[in-house]
Each structure stands twice: as structure tokens, then as C-alpha cells.
Amino acid sequence: MVTNKPSCIGQSLVVSFGLYRRRYETRVPNLGECADMKRDHPDVFGQMLIDASAGIDVREIVEREDHFLVSGLPVSRYLTSYKEWPLVQQKAITLAKGRVLDIGCGAGRHSLYLQENGFDVTGLDISPKAIQLCRERGLKKTVLMSIDRISISLGKFDTILLLENNFGLLENSAKAKRLLGKFYLATSETGRIIAQSSDPYTSQDPDTLDYQKTNRANNRMSGQLKMRLRYRRLISSWFDYLLVSKGEMREILKGTGWKVRRFLEFDHWSYVAVIEKLQKKPAKSSVRQM
Numbered sequence: 001m002v003t004n005k006p007s008c009i010g011q012s013l014v015v016s017f018g019l020y021r022r023r024y025e026t027r028v029p030n031l032g033e034c035a036d037m038k039r040d041h042p043d044v045f046g047q048m049l050i051d052a053s054a055g056i057d058v059r060e061i062v063e064r065e066d067h068f069l070v071s072g073l074p075v076s077r078y079l080t081s082y083k084e085w086p087l088v089q090q091k092a093i094t095l096a097k098g099r100v101l102d103i104g105c106g107a108g109r110h111s112l113y114l115q116e117n118g119f120d121v122t123g124l125d126i127s128p129k130a131i132q133l134c135r136e137r138g139l140k141k142t143v144l145m146s147i148d149r150i151s152i153s154l155g156k157f158d159t160i161l162l163l164e165n166n167f168g169l170l171e172n173s174a175k176a177k178r179l180l181g182k183f184y185l186a187t188s189e190t191g192r193i194i195a196q197s198s199d200p201y202t203s204q205d206p207d208t209l210d211y212q213k214t215n216r217a218n219n220r221m222s223g224q225l226k227m228r229l230r231y232r233r234l235i236s237s238w239f240d241y242l243l244v245s246k247g248e249m250r251e252i253l254k255g256t257g258w259k260v261r262r263f264l265e266f267d268h269w270s271y272v273a274v275i276e277k278l279q280k281k282p283a284k285s286s287v288r289q290m
């Protein structure tokens with residue numbers, strides 16, 4: 001039986017998972033993070049991962065706010081090993097160095113690969129069930145937390161991973177700049193971000209082109225998305241997501257203390273950016289104290 005009863009102890013929240021009589025704990029740095037657990041909404045993505053790991057053929061159904069169904073890819077891809085990853089991720093992972101923070105780690109496939117190869121890696125995710133699965137799959141360091149709460153309290157990292165389009169977790173240009181400021185403080189002097197995104201302008205789908213047009217009319221970036229996940233009878237809460245072209249990513253990075261060193265690309269729409277720190281510190285406004 002899986003139990004997932006959060007309890008607050010001192011300044012930490014400890015979430016316990018019991019599965020097949022094994023017990024794990026994931027520590028959340030302060031009580032403020034209790035709110036991130038979205039206990040009012042089902043952990044749809046986590047449940048999809050748990051079922052896929054039990055061998056069920058789960059398909060990822062993403063509903064955009066205009067009711068367009070975005071995808072139908074197998075969730076089992078989040079459980080794959082290195083050899084099955086897209087080439088762009090195989091290449092990207094070789095660029096990780098030092099202490100690594102894998103943001104939105106899911107079932108931990110990238111973190112586990114790095115851990116097996118001797119890296120000090122921490123998997124961070126907002127989904128309690130995803131973190132539970134990471135622990136069961138052997139990931140030693142996990143944090144149950146929203147990207148919004150990342151702070152220096154986790155220590156300094158040399159690499160931040162945002163793979164499988166996880167640059168999208170930055171949601172919009174203003175929030176991205178704020179989070180990049182936090183990443184600046186949470187990384188070493190030679191820190192880097194390895195971030196994957198997809199160019200929204202490569203879409204030829206008429207409904208998607210309409211959606212992008214409406215976005216622009218509402219002063220939103222073309223690739224801003226409001227979506228939710230559907231799985232069996234479960235529906236997640238709506239969440240924001242961002243797809244950017246390479247030029248837009250460069251634009252967002254301006255003034256944050258980060259710059260694209262190079263892009264890795266293996267198909268016409270998905271790419272990975274290797275983002276490095278500028279020598280000169282950015283203005284204080286974009287790097288706030290955490």
C-alpha cells in the first residue's frame with residue numbers, strides 16, 4: 001500500500017512513502033513548501049509514472065486551454081535508459097559537470113544515469129509520486145519542491161538540468177527572468193544550465209497557429225501555453241508552460257547574468273541550450289536575495 005501523509009516537523013516537512021514495506025523520507029527545506037504539494041489536486045503526472053512503471057501502457061494526454069489535445073506519447077519514455085533517449089539528450093548529459101540539480105526530474109532517468117556515473121545529483125520535482133518513484137528506483141538525493149521555491153538552502157550547484165522541454169517550467173518571460181536570477185545565486189561561479197525547449201514557430205497545425213495568434217494579441221509570447229493533464233478520470237490543475245525559439249531564449253536571458261554558449265540540435269524543432277554564467281554580475285534587480 002502506498003501512503004503519502006505529509007507531516008510537519010520543526011522547520012522541515014517530511015513526506016513518508018511506504019511501498020512494499022520500504023520506507024523513505026523526502027525532506028522539504030521549510031514549511032512554506034507545504035503549499036507546493038497541490039494536495040487539493042490529484043498528482044496526475046505522478047500517477048501516470050507509477051502506472052507506467054508497473055507496465056501499464058499509459059499515454060500522455062495534454063489538454064490546452066482551447067481544448068486542443070496536444071499529445072499522446074507513451075509515458076514509458078520517462079522511464080527509459082540512456083540508450084533509448086533522443087540523441088540530443090544523450091549529448092546534453094555529457095555536458096553536466098560537478099554537483100547537479102535536475103529540475104522537474106520526473107522518474108529520475110537523467111539523475112539516475114548521472115548518479116551511476118559518479119555524479120553528486122539531486123532530483124527535484126513538485127510531484128510527490130514522481131519523487132517516490134525516484135527513491136524506489138534508487139535515487140539517493142531528492143527534493144519535493146516547486147521550482148518556484150529553489151533557494152541557496154539547497155547548496156550551490158555546478159549544473160542545473162532542465163531536460164525534456166523543462167525550460168517550459170519557467171512559464172513566461174518575466175517569471176523566467178526571476179527564476180534565472182535565483183539559479184544565478186544557487187550555482188557556482190562556473191555554473192551552467194542545460195535547458196531543453198522546442199521552437200513553437202515550427203508548428204504548422206492551424207489550431208496551434210490560431211492559439212499563438214491569440215497569445216500575441218493578448219501580449220503573451222507565442223509559445224506560452226496553459227495546459228492540464230488528463231489521465232483516466234484524473235484531471236490536473238491548469239499550469240503554464242513556455243516554448244521558445246532560440247532567439248527568444250537569448251532575449252529572456254538578457255540581464256540575468258546568463259548567456260547561451262551553444263545550442264545542440266538534432267531535429268528541426270527540439271534543441272538543448274548550454275547556458276553559462278557571464279563573467280560580469282548582472283544588475284541587482286534581476287538577481288534578488290533568496
Ligand SMILES: C[S@@+](CC[C@H](N)C(=O)[O-])C[C@H]1O[C@@H](n2cnc3c(N)ncnc32)[C@H](O)[C@@H]1O
Binds near residue numbers: 079
Ligand atoms: C515533462 S516531465 C520531465 C521529466 C524528466 N525531466 C524526464 O525527462 O524524464 C516534467 C516534470 O516536471 C515536473 N514539474 C512540473 N511543474 C513543476 C514545478 N513547478 N516545479 C518542479 N517540478 C515541476 C513534473 O512533475 C514532471 O515530473
